[in-house]
Amino acid sequence: MFSYAARRLASAVPTILVVITIAFFMIRLAPGGPFDQERQVPPEVAANLERAYHLDEPLTAQFVRYLGNVLTGEFGPSFRYRDFSVSELLADGFPISMQLGVSAMILAIVIGFSAGSLAALRRNTASDMAVMGVAMTGIAVPNFVVAPIMTLVLGVWFALLPVGGWGGINHAILPVLALALPQIATIARLTRGSMLEVLRADFIRTARAKGLSEYATVTGHAMRAAALPVLSYLGPATAGIITGSVVIEQIFGIPGIGRYFVQGALNRDYTLVMGVVIFYAVLIILLNLIVDLLYPLFDPRVRHD
Amino acid sequence: MTDLTLAPPRSPWRDATTRLRRNRAAVASAVILGMIALACVFGPMLSGYELDAIDWEKIQTPPDADHWFGTDGNGRDLLVRVLTGGRISLALGIAATLVAVAIGVTWGALAGYLGGTIDALLMRIVDVLYALPFMFFVILLMVFFGRDPVLMFVALGAVSWLDMARIVRGQTLSLKRQDFVRAAQAMGAPTRQVVMRHIVPNLMGPVVVFATLTVPQVILFESFLSFLGLGVQEPMTSWGVLISEGAETMQASPWMLVFPTLFLATTLFCLNFIGDGLRDALDPRDH
Numbered sequence: 001m002f003s004y005a006a007r008r009l010a011s012a013v014p015t016i017l018v019v020i021t022i023a024f025f026m027i028r029l030a031p032g033g034p035f036d037q038e039r040q041v042p043p044e045v046a047a048n049l050e051r052a053y054h055l056d057e058p059l060t061a062q063f064v065r066y067l068g069n070v071l072t073g074e075f076g077p078s079f080r081y082r083d084f085s086v087s088e089l090l091a092d093g094f095p096i097s098m099q100l101g102v103s104a105m106i107l108a109i110v111i112g113f114s115a116g117s118l119a120a121l122r123r124n125t126a127s128d129m130a131v132m133g134v135a136m137t138g139i140a141v142p143n144f145v146v147a148p149i150m151t152l153v154l155g156v157w158f159a160l161l162p163v164g165g166w167g168g169i170n171h172a173i174l175p176v177l178a179l180a181l182p183q184i185a186t187i188a189r190l191t192r193g194s195m196l197e198v199l200r201a202d203f204i205r206t207a208r209a210k211g212l213s214e215y216a217t218v219t220g221h222a223m224r225a226a227a228l229p230v231l232s233y234l235g236p237a238t239a240g241i242i243t244g245s246v247v248i249e250q251i252f253g254i255p256g257i258g259r260y261f262v263q264g265a266l267n268r269d270y271t272l273v274m275g276v277v278i279f280y281a282v283l284i285i286l287l288n289l290i291v292d293l294l295y296p297l298f299d300p301r302v303r304h305d
Numbered sequence: 306m307t308d309l310t311l312a313p314p315r316s317p318w319r320d321a322t323t324r325l326r327r328n329r330a331a332v333a334s335a336v337i338l339g340m341i342a343l344a345c346v347f348g349p350m351l352s353g354y355e356l357d358a359i360d361w362e363k364i365q366t367p368p369d370a371d372h373w374f375g376t377d378g379n380g381r382d383l384l385v386r387v388l389t390g391g392r393i394s395l396a397l398g399i400a401a402t403l404v405a406v407a408i409g410v411t412w413g414a415l416a417g418y419l420g421g422t423i424d425a426l427l428m429r430i431v432d433v434l435y436a437l438p439f440m441f442f443v444i445l446l447m448v449f450f451g452r453d454p455v456l457m458f459v460a461l462g463a464v465s466w467l468d469m470a471r472i473v474r475g476q477t478l479s480l481k482r483q484d485f486v487r488a489a490q491a492m493g494a495p496t497r498q499v500v501m502r503h504i505v506p507n508l509m510g511p512v513v514v515f516a517t518l519t520v521p522q523v524i525l526f527e528s529f530l531s532f533l534g535l536g537v538q539e540p541m542t543s544w545g546v547l548i549s550e551g552a553e554t555m556q557a558s559p560w561m562l563v564f565p566t567l568f569l570a571t572t573l574f575c576l577n578f579i580g581d582g583l584r585d586a587l588d589p590r591d592h
Contacts, residue, residue, distance in 0.1 A: 014433065015433045018433055022442070023445075026445055026446075026449055029449070136574065136577065137570075139573070139577065140521075140570050140573035140574040140577060141566070141570045141573075142525055142528060142529065142532075142548075142569070144528075144529065144532045144548070144549075144552070145548055145552070145562070145566050145569075145570075148552040148555050148562070149555075149562075152555055152556060156556060239439075243440045243441075243529075246440075246533070247529060247532060247533060250533065251552075261441070261444075262533055265444055265445075265447075265448045265533075265535060266448075266534060266535075268448065270449075273444075273445060273448065274445075276441070277441045277442070277445065280441065281441075
């Protein structure tokens with residue numbers, strides 16, 4: 001188990017290196033430098049600026065420096081938010097993004113799994129069709145459409161909830177819901193499919209044959225097996241929620257990392273954008289690792305030794 | 306004495322077509338999607354309005370007899386804009402999917418067929434790429450290298466081929482052990498010919514299914530980018546751009562949000578139903 005975790009961590013290193021390398025060379029290849037401004041600066045000042053940011057060194061030296069900095073958690077100064085370093089901005093936004101993302105994830109798993117199981121157990125009934133219809137809508141209607149409509153109906157017409165900003169629980173309801181919807185839909189579809197398959201399996205027949213009640217069969221045997229595909233979907237789901245948070249934070253004006261990312265992208269704040277990409281890549285890799293380590297708890301056939 | 310009459314022989318493809326025709330959701334989706342596509346291709350020419358023509362009498366007015374979908378904040382006919390936007394969204398979806406299919410099929414077939422170290426290396430690369438937050442890289446590309454439609458479909462295609470490579474590799478592994486492939490190898494066919502003549506044609510089923518399900522994903526990605534202001538640029542438009550504009554003025558002019566959303570959602574619905582239908586039709590087990 002520990003050696004497996006160590007091996008997986010070791011194999012994550014090249015991936016992270018690839019991310020940092022791509023990120024670094026993309027900054028370099030991008031047309032236009034960070035200090036191209038409307039106002040022309042004298043050549044001496046430009047040279048000083050370049051020296052201050054080590055832009056005058058050979059590319060390999062710069063790369064090694066960048067790598068070293070990133071490994072110590074230092075992503076450099078933001079090009080736009082002049083008095084802040086990228087790390088400060090990340091530290092500022094991450095707790096908010098995390099609250100948003102974790103709440104959406106929990107909501108998606110709980111609702112998606114229950115709805116999918118229900119649909120499978122009541123196959124071809126009205127409740128099955130209702131769940132699957134809603135799930136299909138959740139997949140076909142993007143959340144950047146759902147979010148403004150929910151805001152309009154619940155926030156403006158009925159004035160039940162605030163339409164933007166970040167503060168108490170009230171502020172979180174709409175964004176969390178909008179962020180969770182596509183994941184609820186996908187998890188529900190996934191659960192329904194795997195639950196239908198599991199219900200036909202031999203061990204379920206055995207459970208029924210030995211006289212277990214339907215409730216005990218489903219909760220004690222079927223659910224654990226049906227959860228496996230959902231568990232392996234958690235990695236992509238996390239990536240989906242992180243990507244979704246970019247647009248949701250923008251719509252609701254939430255000061256999280258996603259909003260910094262979009263603002264940074266639009267402002268060509270290269271270091272900020274890179275910092276976000278590397279930060280999230282590492283986060284996704286670590287979460288995938290955790291999911292893989294959890295797998296044997298649900299599926300005894302899988303062992304990490 | 307009774308004559309033994311045999312049913313005419315049926316190929317697997319004909320079987321699949323019959324099954325697909327019986328799937329009402331898939332057939333209805335195909336018809337609706339066909340109508341949307343035709344409308345997007347020919348509609349703008351027939352409407353009598355230009356994409357960027359401004360009707361000064363009617364700025365941001367609701368639908369009426371002249372402008373069936375109303376007008377936008379610049380007095381431009383929304384019907385033409387929705388249909389032209391559809392052209393872009395559909396074209397990008399299809400083009401990016403073709404890129405993804407080309408890379409994914411080649412990659413997966415090579416890995417599966419050649420096996421060994423090459424397989425391990427190729428699939429390891431796929432694993433590494435899998436772990437990356439792809440949308441962020443597409444966004445970076447768009448930021449750094451300009452919002453060029455060609456770059457956009459190449460980028461979207463380049464991030465969508467991973468699943469395809471995995472599916473194709475799995476299929477190739479099982480095809481490789483079949484007798485007709487062995488026969489070809491035994492007769493001395495070169496690797497290239499075995500892959501192109503015997504392996505790739507037999508992969509078409511899963512590839513078609515997966516491509517159908519990739520198109521809606523790419524369309525969604527494109528509208529996501531455009532919504533953030535990083536996709537298609539004025540005066541060109543796409544469903545994502547129109548939805549973004551509509552969302553901003555949703556209270557004053559709901560039609561600007563409703564019509565593009567309707568087209569986008571219907572298209573995504575139809576593509577998903579067709580993809581599911583194709584999968585059921587081509588995979589007769591269990592249905």
